[in-house]
Amino acid sequence: MKNTFTISIDGKEVQTKDGQTILEAALDNGIYIPHLCHHAELDPVGVCRLCLVEMADGELMTACRIKVIPGMIIRTKTEKVNKAVRPVVELLIGYHHERCAGCPAIGKCELQTVMSHLKIDRKRVRRLRPPPEKRPADTMNRYFDYDPNRCILCGICIRTCEVVQGKSQLYYTGRGHETKVAFYGSEQKCATCLKCVANCPVGTLMLKKPAEVK
Amino acid sequence: MPENSRTVLVCQGTGCISGGSPDIQEALAAEIARQYPNGEIRIKHTGCHGFCQRGPLVVVEPEGIFYTKVSPGDVPEIVHSLQPDSAPVERLLYFDSVINRPVRSFRDIPFYYRQQRLVLRNCGFIDPESIDDCLATGGYQALRRALEMKPAEIIEEVKKSGLRGLGGAGFPTGRKWEAARQAPGTPKYVICNGDEGDPGAFQDRSVLEGDPHSVLEGMIIAGYAIGAHQGYAYVRNEYPFAVHRLGIAIKQARERGFLGKNILGGKFSFDVDVFQGAGAFVCGESTALVLSIEGKRGMPRPLPRPRTTEVGLWGKPTLLNNVKSYANIPLIINRGAEWFASRGTENSKGTVIFSLTGKVVNSGLIEVTMGTRLREIIFDIGGGIPAGRAFKAVQTGGPSGGCLPAEMLNMPVDFDSLTAAGSMMGSGGMVVMDQDTCMVDIARYFLDFTQRESCGQCIPCRVGTRQMYDILDNITRGRGKPEDIDTLLDLAYSIKESSLCALGQSAPNPVLSTIRYFRDEYEAHIFEGHCPAGVCQHCI
Numbered sequence: 001m002k003n004t005f006t007i008s009i010d011g012k013e014v015q016t017k018d019g020q021t022i023l024e025a026a027l028d029n030g031i032y033i034p035h036l037c038h039h040a041e042l043d044p045v046g047v048c049r050l051c052l053v054e055m056a057d058g059e060l061m062t063a064c065r066i067k068v069i070p071g072m073i074i075r076t077k078t079e080k081v082n083k084a085v086r087p088v089v090e091l092l093i094g095y096h097h098e099r100c101a102g103c104p105a106i107g108k109c110e111l112q113t114v115m116s117h118l119k120i121d122r123k124r125v126r127r128l129r130p131p132p133e134k135r136p137a138d139t140m141n142r143y144f145d146y147d148p149n150r151c152i153l154c155g156i157c158i159r160t161c162e163v164v165q166g167k168s169q170l171y172y173t174g175r176g177h178e179t180k181v182a183f184y185g186s187e188q189k190c191a192t193c194l195k196c197v198a199n200c201p202v203g204t205l206m207l208k209k210p211a212e213v214k
Numbered sequence: 215m216p217e218n219s220r221t222v223l224v225c226q227g228t229g230c231i232s233g234g235s236p237d238i239q240e241a242l243a244a245e246i247a248r249q250y251p252n253g254e255i256r257i258k259h260t261g262c263h264g265f266c267q268r269g270p271l272v273v274v275e276p277e278g279i280f281y282t283k284v285s286p287g288d289v290p291e292i293v294h295s296l297q298p299d300s301a302p303v304e305r306l307l308y309f310d311s312v313i314n315r316p317v318r319s320f321r322d323i324p325f326y327y328r329q330q331r332l333v334l335r336n337c338g339f340i341d342p343e344s345i346d347d348c349l350a351t352g353g354y355q356a357l358r359r360a361l362e363m364k365p366a367e368i369i370e371e372v373k374k375s376g377l378r379g380l381g382g383a384g385f386p387t388g389r390k391w392e393a394a395r396q397a398p399g400t401p402k403y404v405i406c407n408g409d410e411g412d413p414g415a416f417q418d419r420s421v422l423e424g425d426p427h428s429v430l431e432g433m434i435i436a437g438y439a440i441g442a443h444q445g446y447a448y449v450r451n452e453y454p455f456a457v458h459r460l461g462i463a464i465k466q467a468r469e470r471g472f473l474g475k476n477i478l479g480g481k482f483s484f485d486v487d488v489f490q491g492a493g494a495f496v497c498g499e500s501t502a503l504v505l506s507i508e509g510k511r512g513m514p515r516p517l518p519r520p521r522t523t524e525v526g527l528w529g530k531p532t533l534l535n536n537v538k539s540y541a542n543i544p545l546i547i548n549r550g551a552e553w554f555a556s557r558g559t560e561n562s563k564g565t566v567i568f569s570l571t572g573k574v575v576n577s578g579l580i581e582v583t584m585g586t587r588l589r590e591i592i593f594d595i596g597g598g599i600p601a602g603r604a605f606k607a608v609q610t611g612g613p614s615g616g617c618l619p620a621e622m623l624n625m626p627v628d629f630d631s632l633t634a635a636g637s638m639m640g641s642g643g644m645v646v647m648d649q650d651t652c653m654v655d656i657a658r659y660f661l662d663f664t665q666r667e668s669c670g671q672c673i674p675c676r677v678g679t680r681q682m683y684d685i686l687d688n689i690t691r692g693r694g695k696p697e698d699i700d701t702l703l704d705l706a707y708s709i710k711e712s713s714l715c716a717l718g719q720s721a722p723n724p725v726l727s728t729i730r731y732f733r734d735e736y737e738a739h740i741f742e743g744h745c746p747a748g749v750c751q752h753c754i
Contacts, residue, residue: 046516047671049712060711065518080711087708091677127701129684153670172511172670175494177680179670 005070010077022063022074023051033076034085034114036201037154038064042163048154050114052085054078086124089114094128095177097149098203105203111152138182141190144197144207148180151204157181157196164193220255220296222246223273225338227262227420227579228455230269234285235259238270241286245293255296258347261424261459262416263338265325266578268308273338278319281306325576328595330557330583332565333541337424337579342459345466348427354472356544360435361480368439369395372543374551376563380536381500382614382638382716384562384629387539393523394440397531404437404445404484405507405527405534409491409498411450412612413663415643417567418537420579422449422456425541426463430486432540434473435547437484440533445486448503451493460488495613495667496717500526500534502669513669514715538567538642558584562628566642572609573648575600582627589623592646603648607731611640613660613667614720616727617653636727638720652749653732654739658686660724668717675718678709682725692752694740699729 003018009031016025021044026033036048044064051063056073060080075081093115100106131149138146153172158181161168169189173182181204183190197205224230224239239259246255263271268282272292279302281292291303307316308323320326331337340347348354360368373388394402406429410418422429433445449457464486467473475483494512497503500522502512507527519525526532542564546554555563562584568591571577575597582591588608592598599605607617610627616637618625625631629639647656665679682705685698695701706722713719729736738744738753745753 047673047714049672049674049714052712061518062516065516083704084708084711087704088674088678088712091681091705092673094681095677127695127697128681129688132680152673153676155671172513175670176666176668177670177676179668179676 005068007068007070007072007074009074016068018068020068022053022066022068022072025068026063026074026076031076032117033063034089034117035064036110036114036152037156039156039159039199039201042156042159045155045159048152049088050085052081054081060084086118086120089118089120090125090128092152093120094125095131097131097134103150103203104206105150105200109203110201132177135178135180138180139208140183142208142213143190143192143194144205146181147204147206150202151180152202153179153181154201155181156199156201157205160196160199164195165189165191170196220277221275222255222257222292222296223263223275223339224257224259225261225263225269225271225273226259226455227266227269227338227423228416229262229266229578230271231455233270235270237286238272238284238289241289242272242293245289246296249293250296255293258341258344260339261337261342262420262579263320264329264331264334264579265320265323265576267576273320274302275339278321280308280317280320280323282308325578325580325595325597328582328590329580330565331581332545332557333421333428333538333567334424334579334581336428337420340425342424342426343462345427345463345470348425352548353427353544354431356547357431357434357472358478360438360547361478361482365395365439365441368435368547371546371551372439375542375546375554376551376558376561377539377542377546377554378562378629379539380639380641382640382720384633384639387535390523390535391436391439391533393521394442394531394533397524399524399531400441401444401530402440402442403527403530403532404433404440404442404486405503405532406433406445406447406537406540407498407500407503407534408447408449408453408456408537409495409503410453410537410641411495411498411667412614412641412643413660414569414571414645415612415641416569417579417642419450419453419456420569421537421541421567422453423459426456426460427467428541428544429460429537430463430467430473432543433486434477434484435543436533436535436540438482440531442533443484445484446489446507446527447486448489448491448497448507451490457488457490464488494669495663496669496715499715499717502715503534504532511669513671514717516672516714559626559628561630566627566639568610568642568644570596570644570646572644572646573599573603573651574646584628585626587624587626588618591627591644592623596646599646599648603650605646606649606651607647607653607656609637609645609647609656609724610643611638611723612643613663614638614640614716614723615643616723617647617656617731618727619731621731636723636730638723650747650749652690652745652747653728653735654686654745655690655747655749657725657728658683658690661686661721664717664721668721672712672714672718674709674712675714675721678705678713679718679721681705682709682722686725689736689739690745690750690753692739692743692750694736696740698740699733699736702729
């Protein structure tokens with residue numbers, strides 16, 4: 001039985017237990033903190049930067065990588081957090097080619113959840129320049145396709161594969177905004193467990209239609 | 215040795231090599247052999263002598279006769295002038311326009327005598343491929359001395375010297391060494407960061423090419439101080455001469471017992487291998503560099519994370535310093551921490567090396583005492599702006615740094631002043647800009663660099679730097695929107711606060727500093743469709 005204690009999130013005392021991260025404690029207590037690269041079964045990597053929260057000393061930290069300490073005071077909705085996180089979400093949406101309508105992930109999309117939580121203003125997104133040209137989908141795998149235009153590079157598919165296979169068959173390639181996820185070497189090594197597809201928080205990894213399966 | 219013994223030094227730094235200095239050296243060697251068959255004139259090649267603007271350079275020692283812009287056709291005349299009673303070839307000497315006459319020795323040229331060349335003491339003087347040349351100037355004396363000291367004494371000496379690292383924060387080197395020594399776990403590693411990738415920076419490569427033994431010596435001393443037995447010199451793949459000469463230096467140091475098992479016959483063993491980077495700018499970041507050596511994709515690790523001194527290469531305690539930091543160590547050990555700390559400012563000790571480039575009369579590799587004013591560097595050493603143009607700004611710290619305007623010229627150059635002004639010491643690039651430089655275009659250039667070099671893992675850096683680049687590119691093409699400056703400032707704040715590593719956190723600096731000091735230029739582009747410097751073709 002782990003030690004339980006309370007911490008303060010946005011002025012609310014919440015119960016938490018030793019070993020939990022701030023994000024886990026918040027989610028357990030029904031407090032939503034925006035996040036995209038967090039997955040309950042995977043180690044946190046802190047790459048999406050959306051779960052930044054303000055610590056008592058004013059520093060911004062990723063809630064997914066900080067373990068709770070008794071008496072901790074966390075604020076998730078300060079001006080500082082807003083000014084840091086909101087533009088990141090706007091950038092993501094600005095670079096998203098697709099409209100939500102017609103996206104197979106509609107309804108289960110984590111990016112939509114983040115958007116509606118932050119009440120993202122489309123007018124502010126329109127200040128941004130349109131994204132670079134669309135990139136082709138990777139259709140090499142027998143069972144699923146990868147659409148780089150929808151990918152948020154949360155790395156959940158990579159970490160999922162790591163858990164299943166020990167060494168991920170999927171990995172990052174490219175640099176800058178051309179970074180994407182790809183099979184390294186041969187996609188034949190794919191165990192076809194399709195857990196990566198199941199865990200994809202947006203509509204990037206999608207099962208092929210039965211007719212397309214080779 | 216004959217009485218009139220002289221040595222002809224041919225600069226084989228990267229700049230002079232591209233100017234054709236290998237051919238010049240070959241021609242000089244043949245001509246000297248023909249005119250002086252008794253061997254009274256020696257010839258050797260050196261690393262970067264510093265005054266790249268005037269290359270290819272040939273120097274005749276001991277007088278320091280300084281020939282500039284030498285071509286193979288000048289060789290017979292130069293060799294003939296080596297006769298005991300001959301005068302130097304005047305037309306090849308540096309012409310000082312202030313005193314209006316040619317100057318014989320480089321030691322009398324302001325570009326050189328206003329500098330304080332400590333780390334660069336051997337660059338341009340010794341043959342970097344000859345350990346004997348290095349030993350003749352006192353090489354490896356600090357190692358002998360250090361091996362007689364206790365590791366804790368060495369660390370104390372480095373701490374007392376006040377030497378600071380060249381990462382963004384200027385972390386005290388001695389404290390880093392102490393942390394690496396105290397960190398539990400073995401084996402420990404020493405890494406030299408030679409992944410210099412900033413546009414316009416060439417000082418790490420010049421030190422590695424000109425005096426590789428000083429870097430090795432610093433690394434060996436570091437290894438002894440922290441209790442490591444293996445070092446890695448991480449050098450960019452794009453620096454073939456640095457890799458080549460460092461490789462030779464390592465081989466020679468092993469042969470002479472400075473590297474390898476039982477160094478100098480004692481109990482301490484330490485070896486160094488060169489690791490060539492694959493050309494990613496972000497691999498200069500410590501955690502990405504470590505991953506790169508491990509054979510993984512170079513992506514910085516997010517905070518909170520253990521320090522590299524505790525969990526570094528292969529998960530072991532690792533000391534990672536820049537090329538110049540290691541090259542400073544023999545100086546500190548030989549001359550003492552007090553001597554070192556007597557130079558510089560309150561919080562920035564010793565000297566700093568800059569690659570002085572851009573719109574400046576004398577570009578090249580320079581070293582000055584910390585605290586030297588920008589004006590002195592750019593106008594006294596650099597000779598000011600060419601063609602009577604006006605100074606506009608100076609950019610330090612590469613893509614992570616900022617542009618400082620004329621009002622800042624009296625600012626002393628040290629870690630804290632640069633940071634306070636919105637720039638940084640960083641790599642040590644110093645790019646001078648004149649009235650014909652468009653500051654929006656400069657910001658666009660640096661953001662283009664960072665957005666390409668982002669490792670792609672975190673959203674603000676990957677998408678944010680690209681978006682900033684797109685907006686800046688639009689502005690320079692006359693397609694700016696009235697709200698663009700505010701959008702840039704919003705994005706800059708967010709990217710600085712939310713990015714995962716120092717690359718993203720500092721990427722907006724060129725934009726922030728140009729908006730801070732040259733906002734009117736942005737406004738002229740956006741609201742009047744006019745580029746005040748006349749650079750942006752679509753807004754004249």
